[in-house]
Amino acid sequence: MEGMTIIVKKTTQLIAGMIFMYGIYVIAHGHLTPGGGFAGGVIIAGAFILITLAFGSDFFKLVKEEMGTTMVESIATIIVVLIGSAGFLLGTKIFFNNYLPKGIVGDLVSAGTLPLYNIFVGMEVAASIFIIFLSLIIFKEESLK
Amino acid sequence: MELTISIVIGFMILGAIYSIHAKDLLSAVITCGIVGYGCVICFLLLKAPDLAIVQIVVETINLIIMVAVVLDSSREESYSKLDSQGYISAITVFIIMVVLLYFFTVSTRSLDVLGKSTLRMAGPYIEGAAAKTGSANLVTGVVFDFRGYDTMGEAVVLVTAVLGVLTILRLKGKK
Numbered sequence: 013m014e015g016m017t018i019i020v021k022k023t024t025q026l027i028a029g030m031i032f033m034y035g036i037y038v039i040a041h042g043h044l045t046p047g048g049g050f051a052g053g054v055i056i057a058g059a060f061i062l063i064t065l066a067f068g069s070d071f072f073k074l075v076k077e078e079m080g081t082t083m084v085e086s087i088a089t090i091i092v093v094l095i096g097s098a099g100f101l102l103g104t105k106i107f108f109n110n111y112l113p114k115g116i117v118g119d120l121v122s123a124g125t126l127p128l129y130n131i132f133v134g135m136e137v138a139a140s141i142f143i144i145f146l147s148l149i150i151f152k153e154e155s156l157k
Numbered sequence: 158m159e160l161t162i163s164i165v166i167g168f169m170i171l172g173a174i175y176s177i178h179a180k181d182l183l184s185a186v187i188t189c190g191i192v193g194y195g196c197v198i199c200f201l202l203l204k205a206p207d208l209a210i211v212q213i214v215v216e217t218i219n220l221i222i223m224v225a226v227v228l229d230s231s232r233e234e235s236y237s238k239l240d241s242q243g244y245i246s247a248i249t250v251f252i253i254m255v256v257l258l259y260f261f262t263v264s265t266r267s268l269d270v271l272g273k274s275t276l277r278m279a280g281p282y283i284e285g286a287a288a289k290t291g292s293a294n295l296v297t298g299v300v301f302d303f304r305g306y307d308t309m310g311e312a313v314v315l316v317t318a319v320l321g322v323l324t325i326l327r328l329k330g331k332k
Contacts, residue, residue, distance in 0.1 A: 038210070043292040046206040048300070050311075054214040061221065089316050096309060110302055114291030123291040129301045133312055140315045144322050145222060151326045152229065 015068030024066040031059040035138075042130040043123045049130040053137025060142050069149050081146065085139035088132045095128055162199055169195040182232050186223045190216065207296045 015021065038045075039052035099109030115122035172191030179185040193216035200209040239247070282299055290298035300308050 043294050043297045045294060046296070047210055048207065048294075048297050051207070051210040051214060054211065054218060058214060058218055061218065065221075085316065085319065089312055092309060092312055096305060110290060117287050117291055118293050123293075123298075126290065126292050126297055126301045129305075129308070130297070133308070136312055137315065140319045141218060143319055145218075147323055147326050148222065148225060148229075 016066050020066050024062055028059050028063050031062065032056060035059065035134075039130055039134040040120070040127070042134075043126045044118065044120070049133030050137055052130075053134040054141055056134070056138040057141035057145075060138075061145050064145070064149070069153065081139045081143045085136050085143065088136035088139065091132045092129060092136070095125060095132070099125070158202055162202055165195045165198050165202075180234070182227050182234055183224065186220065186227055189223075190220050193219070207294075 035052045035055035035058075037052075038047035038055060039049060042048035042052065099111050102109070102111045110124040110126070112124035114124050117123075121127070169192045172188050172195070176185040176188040176191075179188060193212065197209050197213045197216070200206075200212060282303060283295065286295050286298045286303075287293065290302045292298040292302070
């Protein structure tokens with residue numbers, strides 16, 4: 013898959029970083045404003061998809077990138093399960109117990125374990141959506157060789 | 158508000174019907190986007206911004222992936238005449254649809270009208286959610302604290318879907 017014209021490439025250079033930062037904002041403020049892990053993860057995946065479409069499939073060295081996204085996805089899912097199980101060990105014998113101190117409602121660092129769930133679910137969703145898009149490109153180019 | 162939602166849903170039905178009967182597959186995929194973006198407007202009118210954010214982003218990426226698939230394969234839809242096996246399949250699908258529709262109407266008869274009154278479980282969730290979970294966004298509080306199992310299940314479903322995609326699309330084995 014080849015890249016697009018220089019106009020699209022320059023516009024992507026300007027915009028892709030902002031889309032990525034907006035995704036991180038939606039994830040980090042998931043317990044304060046509308047949004048959360050799922051929405052922010054898909055926005056981050058959108059930034060990567062934009063770069064791949066504009067610069068062509070050679071830009072990311074795709075085969076290596078596929079291994080990296082698979083690792084991120086699996087590790088993030090395992091960490092979500094581990095945080096949930098830690099509530100069983102530390103708290104009152106309940107899975108998904110909110111055992112960290114809750115803080116003041118409305119602060120950025122508050123709500124116990126909820127921001128941690130948001131961050132790791134966001135990583136997992138971003139990796140999943142991006143790997144589905146990559147696999148449509150990679151395996152076709154592999155079969156053409 | 159009900160009139161506005163009815164008009165939007167009417168547009169969504171028109172788009173769906175056109176996308177079934179379109180000759181060009183690319184225009185069919187783009188028309189299918191009307192359904193998704195109309196759904197976003199319905200979510201905003203029903204005061205659910207969390208769902209609207211997820212829906213608008215997923216719809217955009219879905220449209221990109223479907224356009225990539227259509228451009229890679231053909232833009233013409235291939236037709237084939239029905240043989241006896243095809244008629245049997247069509248009749249079976251029709252019977253299954255009728256049975257599912259009957260049980261759907263039976264099971265939704267006892268529900269309240271959408272948006273008229275809060276459902277029975279919503280009261281205890283809303284009352285002390287901010288104090289119990291420490292989260293200012295009640296949706297995140299319910300999704301990750303009260304309904305933690307559901308969210309973990311959704312994450313695992315996504316992982317399983319990616320495993321299926323990688324297994325089906327990989328034409329050559331790894332060395």
